[in-house]
Amino acid sequence: MELFEQIKKEAKTFLLDSKGCHDWEHIQRVYNLSMRIGQKERANLEILGLSAILHDIGRDAETRSKGKICHACEGASMAGKILQKHNLNKDKIDRIVHCIECHRFRNNKIPASKEAKILFDADKLDSIGAIGIGRAFIFAGENGAKMHSKNIDIETTSAYTIEDTAYREFMVKLRKIKDMMFTAEGKKIAEERHKYMAIFFDRLHKEVDGIL
Numbered sequence: 001m002e003l004f005e006q007i008k009k010e011a012k013t014f015l016l017d018s019k020g021c022h023d024w025e026h027i028q029r030v031y032n033l034s035m036r037i038g039q040k041e042r043a044n045l046e047i048l049g050l051s052a053i054l055h056d057i058g059r060d061a062e063t064r065s066k067g068k069i070c071h072a073c074e075g076a077s078m079a080g081k082i083l084q085k086h087n088l089n090k091d092k093i094d095r096i097v098h099c100i101e102c103h104r105f106r107n108n109k110i111p112a113s114k115e116a117k118i119l120f121d122a123d124k125l126d127s128i129g130a131i132g133i134g135r136a137f138i139f140a141g142e143n144g145a146k147m148h149s150k151n152i153d154i155e156t157t158s159a160y161t162i163e164d165t166a167y168r169e170f171m172v173k174l175r176k177i178k179d180m181m182f183t184a185e186g187k188k189i190a191e192e193r194h195k196y197m198a199i200f201f202d203r204l205h206k207e208v209d210g211i212l
Helices: 002-013 024-041 046-054 059-064 071-085 090-101 114-125 127-143 168-172 174-179 182-206
Strands: none
Touching: 002 024, 002 046, 002 114, 024 046, 024 114, 024 182, 046 071, 046 090, 046 114, 071 090, 071 127, 071 182, 090 114, 127 168, 127 182, 168 182, 174 182
8 A cells, every 4th residue: 555655646746737627636536436346347456546546647748749649658658667666566567557558549559458448447437427527618618618509510610619518528429438338337337427418418408598
């Protein structure tokens, strides 16, 4: 536990200036979900816990490069060096590095281990449900998007524009997440969180129209 706390403290330093969508609170939520799913799936909680607290330490590099650097790949490399410094054995380091480099949507690296699949699920689950809605509105606000656009056309609108609303994020990405889960527990949580989002946006449409 002492080693975990030391690495956790070091990981936190990489996220001090992070924005609301990917701040330290996001890491804590992903860690909590990882532990919940990991216990159900009988995963190696040491590997999973360290992977969870380190999974976004490359985020700043991606932001500064405007997306040219993949934060998962960069974070995996950074994590490997941190873990070597703390004298973890090579097998554990390799397993943690694999979890981190495979947690992202877009880098075409598929989670192979149980722990990597759990981290992927936990990270994606934090983008749906009530938390996901909150994060989507924060992200929209950070990019100057309008509050809502009920009839958004996802084919003719773009990310990082005034039309990139929370509802557009739901239509483009968030509604698909429940079908991406690897684990049984992840699928169960995702179904419930998806239903909540669908109800929320239906209610928002009606309030905007003055029906409710």
